Amino acid sequence: MTARGKFITLEGVDGAGKSTHLAWLVDFLRRRGRTVVQTREPGGTPLGEKLRGLLLSEPMHLETEALLMFAARREHLERVIWPALERGDWVVCDRFTDASFAYQGGGRGLSLEKLQQLETWVQGGFQPDLTLLFDLPVEIAMQRMAGAARQLDRFEQEKTDFHERVRAAYLARARQMPERIKVVDARLSCAQIQKQLEDVFATI
Numbered sequence: 001m002t003a004r005g006k007f008i009t010l011e012g013v014d015g016a017g018k019s020t021h022l023a024w025l026v027d028f029l030r031r032r033g034r035t036v037v038q039t040r041e042p043g044g045t046p047l048g049e050k051l052r053g054l055l056l057s058e059p060m061h062l063e064t065e066a067l068l069m070f071a072a073r074r075e076h077l078e079r080v081i082w083p084a085l086e087r088g089d090w091v092v093c094d095r096f097t098d099a100s101f102a103y104q105g106g107g108r109g110l111s112l113e114k115l116q117q118l119e120t121w122v123q124g125g126f127q128p129d130l131t132l133l134f135d136l137p138v139e140i141a142m143q144r145m146a147g148a149a150r151q152l153d154r155f156e157q158e159k160t161d162f163h164e165r166v167r168a169a170y171l172a173r174a175r176q177m178p179e180r181i182k183v184v185d186a187r188l189s190c191a192q193i194q195k196q197l198e199d200v201f202a203t204i
């Protein structure tokens with residue numbers, strides 16, 4: 001019987017450089033012989049990608065936002081994540097439920113209780129095997145975003161205090177779940193971060 005694959009998620013405030021590290025990580029795992037499914041949230045399925053388009057552009061009530069995030073997640077788990085893990089593939093996902101606790105919870109102020117209800121409904125006790133939280137001070141993250149050549153989305157356009165609350169919520173979760181969530185200092189150079197990631201994956 002094939003062993004179940006591992007579910008790895010990447011998190012962090014907007015502008016933390018997560019996308020660069022994700023590409024490196026997927027390549028690193030493939031070089032180590034893993035079959036890797038690279039995916040993202042919100043999104044990862046045809047329906048999820050449509051919901052992503054709405055979530056990143058349309059103004060909406062904060063509970064609608066949370067419900068749509070979890071609706072996209074339900075589809076993603078059922079159609080992509082769980083089948084891949086069953087096949088023995090590794091799944092590397094750009095954001096997952098920790099982002100809902102950080103953005104809808106910390107950023108927007110949705111209660112922890114409602115988020116926990118949605119989490120239990122949509123995923124039961126299922127959790128990532130490992131989460132890498134790319135952390136850096138919000139002012140640096142915002143400078144990086146300001147330098148981006150593209151149009152900023154609805155979350156990226158939020159003010160500094162929103163991003164501060166998101167960061168604080170992420171760090172609070174990392175303190176609550178230190179076994180699962182590893183904090184990576186995103187101010188370090190790419191080479192230094194890659195070294196840290198190699199060390200983390202040496203134990204998995």
Ligand code: TYD
Nearest residue numbers: 014041042069095096099100103104155156
């Ligand atoms: P992001 O992952 O940063 O994509 P890109 O690198 O292409 O900008 O964008 C997704 C946005 O969605 C990000 O700002 C955080 C937000 N988000 C939530 O608010 N809640 C969630 O549950 C998830 C998965 C994402």
